[in-house]
Amino acid sequence: MRRSSVRRLAVPVIALGLLAPALAACSDEPADLVIYSGRNEDLVEPLLEKLEKELDANVEVRYGDSAELAAQILEEGDKTEAGLFFSQDAGALGALSKEGALTALPQPTLDKVEEAYRGGEGDWVGVSGRVRVLAYNPGKVPTPPDSVHQLTEPEWKGKIGFAPNNASFQAFVTGMRVLEGDDAAREWLKGFKANSPKTYESNTDILEAVDSGEVSAGLINHYYWYEKAAEEGEDKLTAKLHFLPGGDPGGLVNVAGVGLLKGADTKQADYAQQAADYLLGEEAQTYFAEETKEYPLAAGVAPADGLPALDSLEAPRINLGELDSLKETLAMLQEAGLV
Structure with a gap:
């Protein structure tokens, strides 16, 4: 060879x-x-x-x-x-x-x-393809929310993990901007920031934090959970995944x-x-x-x-080519104090 x-x-x-x-x-x-x-x-x-x-x-x-x-x-x-x-x-x-x-x-x-x-x-x-999902600890979250918009409610204060410098998180925010407009995205970021989410370097770190109970839930890509389950055994994981329904921007398929x-x-x-x-x-x-x-x-x-199955997911309908306005998304994240 x-x-x-x-x-x-x-x-x-x-x-x-x-x-x-x-x-x-x-x-x-x-x-x-x-x-x-x-x-x-x-x-x-x-x-x-x-x-x-x-x-x-x-x-x-x-x-x-x-x-x-x-x-x-x-x-x-x-x-x-x-x-x-x-x-x-x-x-x-x-x-x-x-x-x-x-x-x-x-x-x-x-x-x-x-x-x-x-x-x-x-x-x-x-x-x-990859899907944005909510990883959650069932001991802390018996019923996961069906929308990222619920994560701005008071009950989630200090309980959510995210990776603001991760490209997939930024693509999600860009997707929200495309789907709902800049004003709505800006308002969500403001409310999300006010709920004191915990910052992590990577999706892997978020999943570990959810699994250990350090945070109740986290925004990640689906495959991190499946990779960990394949390596360690699904029965070894406390964390579960929730695929967000109804075309929610938090369920973006990139x-x-x-x-x-x-x-x-x-x-x-x-x-x-x-x-x-x-x-x-x-x-x-x-x-x-x-x-x-x-x-x-x-x-x-x-x-x-x-x-x-990919076609069974209720992902938001979006032209993926429109996820190109990264500079504007980064500026919005900076404005919100998240990066």
Whole structure:
């Protein structure tokens, strides 16, 4: 088996509204395909190593925050070294689409995924899905609320955990802005802040806090619970999950997805297209289902045991490409004193 040439470079963090410095170039042999990945290295490195073997090509992966990588791509323009952008969320892809930085995907590629989980301009496609849920401790919360709007009520003061710097939480807030308007979102953030929610660094930390009873409930992505249950056994977990009904903004279904970059040369563009199709194929979709516990979006692959069917969820109806206004969301979070 040929040794993997997948290489990892960290991307410098950027301040709000600023672009990251240029990514450092590798000194090794030239890559056939450069991927800018906003997905966490621990989650997707094994999959991208499988991708490299499937393509029989030298693949270089540069990891960073999705929003920062999108800003980097716009700064680089047609001189970008990347051929494929693998984003953690739809918002960063929507931002690139709006700026005309992505290449239209072939219809057969788009048709592998339901229309709700791909870009309206046909230039990006979701490869896996995640659902925002409420993790709760049944010893403290016998009946979980059916809306995030209830979390601003006095009974929840000091009892909710959240990760304000997490991209998925920020995407949720952006989704609320799209669904209900900026004024309503601003009012919710104000009420949420007034209830003294407890801040954590990550979804994992929130889930642990809920499980231990440190907080009564927390806002997370669904797959953190399913990963922990697979590792430790469901019977070892105190925390439970509640999928919010009725199209509540707290039940947002977001996607990780890919887009082909316009600046890529013909050879790299071809490999990028092959990579996109691989990620929508059975092997990659099975990886998302079994390893990351996300929702597979293509190839007829079923989600992991115990997950409700995606089409059974009462998720809010939203154009995921509209989750691109991250700067405005961050400004609103700052205004509310949550970041």
